[in-house]
Amino acid sequence: MQQLISPLGTPYADPQSLEALAAVYAYPDQVNHGRAWLRANMVAGLDGAARLEGLSEGLSGDADKRIFGVLRALADVVLVGAETVRAEGYRPARARAEFAAARAAAGQAPAPAIAIVSRALRLDLTAPLFTEPLVRTVVVTTEDSPAEARRAVAEVADVVVAGERSVDLPAAVAALADRGWTRQLTEGGPRLLGQLTGAGLLDELCLSLAPLLTGGDAPRIVQGAEMADAQRMRLVSLIEQKGFLFTRYLRYPCPGDSAPTSR
Numbered sequence: 001m002q003q004l005i006s007p008l009g010t011p012y013a014d015p016q017s018l019e020a021l022a023a024v025y026a027y028p029d030q031v032n033h034g035r036a037w038l039r040a041n042m043v044a045g046l047d048g049a050a051r052l053e054g055l056s057e058g059l060s061g062d063a064d065k066r067i068f069g070v071l072r073a074l075a076d077v078v079l080v081g082a083e084t085v086r087a088e089g090y091r092p093a094r095a096r097a098e099f100a101a102a103r104a105a106a107g108q109a110p111a112p113a114i115a116i117v118s119r120a121l122r123l124d125l126t127a128p129l130f131t132e133p134l135v136r137t138v139v140v141t142t143e144d145s146p147a148e149a150r151r152a153v154a155e156v157a158d159v160v161v162a163g164e165r166s167v168d169l170p171a172a173v174a175a176l177a178d179r180g181w182t183r184q185l186t187e188g189g190p191r192l193l194g195q196l197t198g199a200g201l202l203d204e205l206c207l208s209l210a211p212l213l214t215g216g217d218a219p220r221i222v223q224g225a226e227m228a229d230a231q232r233m234r235l236v237s238l239i240e241q242k243g244f245l246f247t248r249y250l251r252y253p254c255p256g257d258s259a260p261t262s263r
């Protein structure tokens, strides 16, 4: 595994080391001053598929899982669409001894919270995501979500209502930041990421490219929302292992270039 492109002014990292990966993927300093930063972590095949046989698992590999774990270990909250939770059987994020000291020093809980975006609220409330999280799971929903289901969800999770018929994603992201969760990570899926991107909320994309051609009609990592203008991105880090490419792109112009503001 080697790092081919390093963030400007930083030394090349040894990506085998968790400490070095944490430095490569460190959130910008603005997050310490109340500015929310939303990063996405996604994996795709070479012809753009965001899933294989219905799941992202088939596209992943050991190094991808390692970086996935580091990105979670740096985050305050993981924002995810309900279909990904259902399809992938999401579990709560776990605490990792290697990151415990850094998280405590940064004032973070031992693991990030999982925040699920859902209108239908068809969620398995007996799953560990609701019964065993280190940080109570959050469900972000709409005013018109089914009242009974919402009451049941509120028994086992924090409910945030943002938007009438569709979750207002800028309001949702702001509500998470208001909890002090400024290091935000979204793990998709493609429909949620499409809306986040379309709303101009995405600051950063960490895209793993798997050395696979899959064909078929799987969605791309960003699906659905039409964008008035293409979003330009700037490559800041590139790591290679066994043919996988692990890219880190920032929105361009970089939000960090302007004065920090809260959303």
Ligand SMILES: NC(=O)c1ccc[n+]([C@@H]2O[C@H](COP(=O)([O-])OP(=O)(O)OC[C@H]3O[C@@H](n4cnc5c(N)ncnc54)[C@H](OP(=O)(O)O)[C@@H]3O)[C@@H](O)[C@H]2O)c1
Pocket: 041, 042, 043, 044, 049, 050, 051, 054, 055, 056, 057, 080, 081, 082, 083, 084, 085, 087, 088, 117, 118, 119, 120, 121, 122, 142, 165, 166, 167, 168, 169, 187, 188, 189, 190, 191, 192, 193, 195, 221, 223
């Ligand atoms: N390649 C990758 O990195 C990657 C990452 C994640 C997932 N995936 C794959 O992608 C697939 C799932 O992704 P997906 O794009 O179909 O779904 P998704 O984005 O995970 O979830 C869509 C669901 O989220 C809720 N939702 C999203 N936006 C909403 C809004 N504005 N207001 C209210 N609810 C909203 C709705 O849930 P309700 O139906 O509950 O209302 C909607 O059905 C799976 O196959 C998964 O394996 C791939």
